[in-house]
Amino acid sequence: MKAGKLFSQAARSMRRYRLRTTLMMLGIVVGIASLAVLTSIGEATKRETMQRFKNMIGTFDTIMVRPGGGRSRGMPTLVNVPPTLRFEDANAIASELPEIRAVAKMQTAFDVDVKYSDHAASPAVIGVSPNWLELRSEKVADGAFFTEEQNVSLARVAVIGTDVRTALFPDEDPLGKTLRIADVAFQVIGLLKSRGAGPAGGSLDNLVLIPVNTASRRLFNRAFLTMVIAQVKDPYRSTEATDKVRVLLRDRHHIRPPALDDFTITNPAATMAQVRRASSTLTKILTGVTVMALLIGGVVIMSLMSIAVSERGKEIGVRRSVGAARSDIVLQFLFEATSVALVGGMVGVVIGWGGMQFATQMQKLPQILVWRPFATAIALSIIIGMVFGIYPAWQASRVDPIQVLRS
Amino acid sequence: MIDAENISKTYPRGEGGAVEALKKVSFQIAPGEFVVVRGASGSGKSTLLNLLGCLDRPSSGRYRLDGEDVSRYSDKQLSRIRNARIGFVFQSFNLLPRTTALENVEIPMVYHDGRVDRRRAISALERVGLAARANHFATELSGGEQQRVSIARALINTPALILADEPTGNLDLDAGRDVMRLLEDLHDEGRTILLVSHDDAIAAYASREILLRDGAIVSDRSGPNKPLHPAVGGAV
Numbered sequence: 001m002k003a004g005k006l007f008s009q010a011a012r013s014m015r016r017y018r019l020r021t022t023l024m025m026l027g028i029v030v031g032i033a034s035l036a037v038l039t040s041i042g043e044a045t046k047r048e049t050m051q052r053f054k055n056m057i058g059t060f061d062t063i064m065v066r067p068g069g070g071r072s073r074g075m076p077t078l079v080n081v082p083p084t085l086r087f088e089d090a091n092a093i094a095s096e097l098p099e100i101r102a103v104a105k106m107q108t109a110f111d112v113d114v115k116y117s118d119h120a121a122s123p124a125v126i127g128v129s130p131n132w133l134e135l136r137s138e139k140v141a142d143g144a145f146f147t148e149e150q151n152v153s154l155a156r157v158a159v160i161g162t163d164v165r166t167a168l169f170p171d172e173d174p175l176g177k178t179l180r181i182a183d184v185a186f187q188v189i190g191l192l193k194s195r196g197a198g199p200a201g202g203s204l205d206n207l208v209l210i211p212v213n214t215a216s217r218r219l220f221n222r223a224f225l226t227m228v229i230a231q232v233k234d235p236y237r238s239t240e241a242t243d244k245v246r247v248l249l250r251d252r253h254h255i256r257p258p259a260l261d262d263f264t265i266t267n268p269a270a271t272m273a274q275v276r277r278a279s280s281t282l283t284k285i286l287t288g289v290t291v292m293a294l295l296i297g298g299v300v301i302m303s304l305m306s307i308a309v310s311e312r313g314k315e316i317g318v319r320r321s322v323g324a325a326r327s328d329i330v331l332q333f334l335f336e337a338t339s340v341a342l343v344g345g346m347v348g349v350v351i352g353w354g355g356m357q358f359a360t361q362m363q364k365l366p367q368i369l370v371w372r373p374f375a376t377a378i379a380l381s382i383i384i385g386m387v388f389g390i391y392p393a394w395q396a397s398r399v400d401p402i403q404v405l406r407s
Numbered sequence: 408m409i410d411a412e413n414i415s416k417t418y419p420r421g422e423g424g425a426v427e428a429l430k431k432v433s434f435q436i437a438p439g440e441f442v443v444v445r446g447a448s449g450s451g452k453s454t455l456l457n458l459l460g461c462l463d464r465p466s467s468g469r470y471r472l473d474g475e476d477v478s479r480y481s482d483k484q485l486s487r488i489r490n491a492r493i494g495f496v497f498q499s500f501n502l503l504p505r506t507t508a509l510e511n512v513e514i515p516m517v518y519h520d521g522r523v524d525r526r527r528a529i530s531a532l533e534r535v536g537l538a539a540r541a542n543h544f545a546t547e548l549s550g551g552e553q554q555r556v557s558i559a560r561a562l563i564n565t566p567a568l569i570l571a572d573e574p575t576g577n578l579d580l581d582a583g584r585d586v587m588r589l590l591e592d593l594h595d596e597g598r599t600i601l602l603v604s605h606d607d608a609i610a611a612y613a614s615r616e617i618l619l620r621d622g623a624i625v626s627d628r629s630g631p632n633k634p635l636h637p638a639v640g641g642a643v
Binding site: 004005008009012016017314315317318319320321322323324325326327328401402405406 | 453457460462463482483486487489490491495497501502503505506510514515517518519522523560564
């Protein structure tokens with residue numbers, strides 16, 4: 001029997017037994033729709049998390065060193081970190097470790113009043129090295145970043161984020177204007193390109209960057225750092241570089257076992273891998289649950305098809321009497337089961353697509369086109385139809401035409 | 408056309424037992440004959456019809472159809488023969504429910520080479536006088552009409568042999584007569600008709616009568632009131 005004829009016979013049977021067909025499809029529809037929704041959301045969440053993470057740390061070839069051992073919550077600032085990480089430590093990392101290409105120093109403070117004219121804001125005020133821009137893969141949208149000369153000469157210059165620009169300079173060009181950070185005048189020389197949201201969803205654009213030496217001597221009067229960013233030469237060997245930095249700092253801080261580190265090193269590549277692993281585990285769990293739902297859908301198809309075989313015994317007998325071979329009957333029933341599953345799968349995909357749109361809107365996730373779960377769903381429904389159609393199809397082929405035509 | 412040689416059919420029953428439904432039956436049927444098979448219930452009529460219709464295989468003996476020994480053919484080979492060379496007409500019509508008359512007539516074409524030719528199906532329905540009811544569901548037709556649809560279905564692949572099992576058994580007199588007239592027309596066109604019937608009036612349409620009792624032929628006659636079809640040209 002040719003595929004075209006098979007298709008038309010299956011379509012007729014599906015039309016003829018609408019209720020049963022609908023019931024058979026239901027399990028697959030629910031399974032496929034939830035598979036599509038959950039995996040798409042999982043994928044969208046993963047991508048969004050990765051993007052936010054990337055927004056925050058910029059590049060993956062840097063490691064971050066913060067003062068204080070153990071975990072600390074939120075951004076390290078001058079008020080919540082111990083004064084254990086010093087300018088000299090950063091210089092030592094840069095000069096003594098061949099694995100490190102460059103080092104940027106950071107001094108961060110919050111709750112500092114920043115004013116311009118009659119506008120005020122409380123952004124993060126961060127003193128950073130001039131190479132900070134390069135290490136974080138960030139860009140200046142307008143103007144320029146400060147130079148090493150400006151850092152050495154303790155120049156009072158600032159580069160502002162887009163949120164600060166909106167807050168302080170709503171109607172004018174900030175470049176060249178003088179703003180006041182804790183009553184110290186700084187000239188705005190650059191505007192950072194927007195970075196969007198961080199992993200926790202907060203804005204990464206509410207900041208003012210100033211030279212780290214200026215921050216230390218003219219503003220905060222502190223000789224310790226809140227973070228050191230070290231760029232490794234070989235990103236694939238960042239774990240090794242991390243170990244070297246640890247050994248160096250422990251040595252410089254005279255820490256001997258069993259004493260714990262008085263600093264914390266974060267390796268973004270490792271953290272990223274962890275995030276990726278966590279989200280793929282979540283996706284696997286969700287997929288497992290929906291595969292279970294699909295299997296149940298398959299079992300429903302199998303049971304209803306088996307009942308259909310006994311109800312359609314006479315039809316099978318007639319088909320056999322007019323020339324259908326056993327193999328034709330197998331093919332017909334298999335095709336019917338597969339068609340039911342496929343149509344169910346397609347309906348599920350449509351519902352799933354709608355559900356995904358709804359869920360991403362509710363969760364404020366980006367509207368990204370994730371085609372893979374949908375393609376997988378269609379392929380899965382075909383496989384389920386075929387696998388769970390085998391038994392009823394075989395059953396149908398064993399119907400004795402003589403018996404059923406006589407009854 | 409049909410050459411049955413010592414064909415027997417035994418069905419297993421219970422613990423090692425067996426029922427012999429047909430016992431070494433031998434006969435021939437020439438192309439174009441109109442044969443009625445008669446016998447009491449359980450005499451083996453239906454078993455014989457199933458064997459001749461290639462729905463079943465004999466337990467022993469040889470069955471040749473058009474000179475081809477089909478006794479040991481595979482399921483696929485027998486299916487092709489049923490599809491191309493044999494048309495079945497059943498007592499209970501056996502039309503598919505929730506299916507139109509036209510779709511019922513098309514079914515044998517599904518298993519035949521080539522496409523499903525709707526025009527051919529319509530002309531088959533025209534042939535049995537039911538073209539106007541082509542799109543009616545089987546359940547919307549009277550018994551006689553259903554049987555005529557089943558005859559159209561049997562004819563669709565132009566088989567040379569029509570096997571009819573009590574074709575008028577479920578019909579009133581008029582409808583039965585219409586159906587027999589149709590079978591007679593098919594016979595007049597040169598088709599071989601073999602029908603199973605209890606009814607004397609129906610048996611009278613045939614040119615030859617085979618009587619079965621307990622799975623064996625007790626008489627096979629082509630009486631004076633049972634002339635052979637002119638195409639056959641003499642007794643077999």
